[in-house]
Amino acid sequence: MSFYDTTPLGRILNRFGKDIDQLDIQLPVMANLFLELLFQLLGAMMLMSAKMPLFLLGAIPLLLFYFLIQKIYLQTLRQVKRLESVTRSPVCNHFSETLAGLSSIRSYGVQKEFTDRFDVKVDTTQNCSYLLVVCRMWMTARLDTIGNIVVLLVTLMVVSQRGAIDDGLGGLLVSYVMASCYAFNFLVHYAAEMETAVVASERLDEYANVKSEAPWKVLPEPDRSWPTKGAVTFEGYGTRYRPGLDLVLHGVDLAIHPGERIGVVGRTGAGKSSLTLSLFRIIESAGGKITIDDVDISSVGLHDLRSRIGIIPQDPVLFSGTLRFNLDPNGMYTDADLWTALERAHVKEHFPGGLDTPISEGGQNISLGQRQLVCLARAVLKKSKILVLDEATAAVDLETDSLIQDTISKDFVGSTIITIAHRLHTVMDCDRIIVMANGMVIEEGSPSDLLLNPISQFASMARDAGILVNADS
Template identity: 50%
Template sequence: YEPSINWPSHGRIVFDNVSISYFQDSPLVLRGISLNIEPGEKIGIIGRTGAGKSSFIQALFQMAILVDGHIQIDNVDIATVELYDVRKRISIIPQDPVLFHGTMRSNLDQFGHYSDAEIWNALEQVQLKSLVRNSMPNGLLSSVNESGSNLSVGQKQLVCLARAILKKSKILVIDEATANVDNATDELIQRAICDQFKACTVLTIAHRLRTVINSDRIMVLSNGELVEFDTPETLLSDVQSHFAILVEQTGTNEAEYLRTIANFKLSMNKSKEQ
């Protein structure tokens, strides 16, 4: 099945009783996952190491064996779509940014689809425009070393984010992208995502809970199973919830900060409804 050129145009994701494994006849790494993610929702994905966070993303990218169930994106069963098409239509910012030896321009636009003006605009959105224009000798044609070794970790993440802005995918996956950057870069990335991907479905695997506390809903995974999926404020209202316990384990000050942000978001949503 070849999807339309605009697929996905909304960004709805449905998992229907999905179980996956990495090898034939090996243990399941996700078990019986069922959920609906609405177009434009911002979803935080959390859980301890080995909970199934990365496995969930690998299921979406068809990087594991689908043992049971169905995954749909905008009412299309992705098992019927060519691997290349599925992966091409979803943007991802991985924990280890993928940059290669070439120019800054080719790292942002490998196939020459975009104008210089569009590329400069994307760089401006992630606050890299002045770095590329003023600190790199040849602007967009400046060299990027293999693996981006002449850029900081934060700068490499921002290049990946600029790449996603150019691509205009309706689904963006952020896989622990801010685990190795400082708080200032983390906040810059979060702000750019908020501004540039308002109408997109964004799935964020988070190392820091503050990265996902503003999410519309939080997905909590444990041992390959979906144990909670609700708004941050709803999960926090139950002190026995997995999410509330994880928040408390961040320490008194951080937990108080996280609760304040969740409550502020709740009050903002209520004021919008009135």
């Protein structure tokens, strides 16, 4: 997953747009034309050599001239094309980011600033495109000059030997020379373009060889009922986001009992979300292990692991399609099950159009609170023994927060619930609080015990949030 953290979207769009177009369309077309012109040229040269052997003496230096021009042209073309490709990625990236943040751009009235930035990026890539055209014109001018000189020389040779060469044959030779020069020009052009187009295959091959995630399926698969208890254990666990970076979790030792409600708190950058990412193996272990019901999750396929754990993320993810598709993309549940889940998530009344209500990309046609409740309905439908709330209520209003907490308390009785908390009041009813700092567990205990300890980090955070007095009372 680190690939998506380090690779701009514009670069990916550029690779899968322009590069694939070059490889799938332009390269085969140019290769076909190159071979066609090559055979035409060979045929013409054989005919001219048979009727005028002296032509071979002139053809050798001619080929050397063409080769020299192609070599000079190719060196420049390769660099200019690389510049054009590099400058095109920021254009794609800026365009995609502008579309994603269009509502914010209009709200703050900064359309002109974004338009000006886009103009600068387009001008930069157009400058490179102009240089590309100039390079091609440079080569064309020189090839045409050489071709005209060759036609002139052959014409003079034919005229000088008009007694030995038939007039019709002489005209044929001159016309063949003109056609050959034309073919030579395009032959050099296509050869250079093909060589630079091959660079696209190298760039795509780089993406094809990007290290992928762990296997989607691993045999033997875990039991269908796994996990039956919901016990989660971290044993000396450490992880980092990418090789070469510092550890974001250091030697975490944590035992979460079946059915326990755990609240994970900490300042920004403490490692709370990294704990969640580790549980889903979005980032892999750099030491230690995580077990669920005594099964090491590193021995389980990603599909089995992620499908057995429920999550309500901070940023709800919805896809373009119907409400039914967003709740049950694989068609595993009945309509009655879907309606029950929506009702328990307190979101049924928001969709009078039924399960076929259209949902736009990212759920932009419904409110943030409704998106979060749809994600809650997914979790209710799944009935997982382990539920992760990754700051699920951090960006919603208090009413939606209350609805989510009410549904969780009623529908996930007996399930292990891990709450990554932004608002401390959401974890006050948890069985145990885990306080993290610098990627380590620094405190753990019941909310009341930690609040009664005036020097505890949790008590300090509660005082900052203004809820310690309420907790003491």
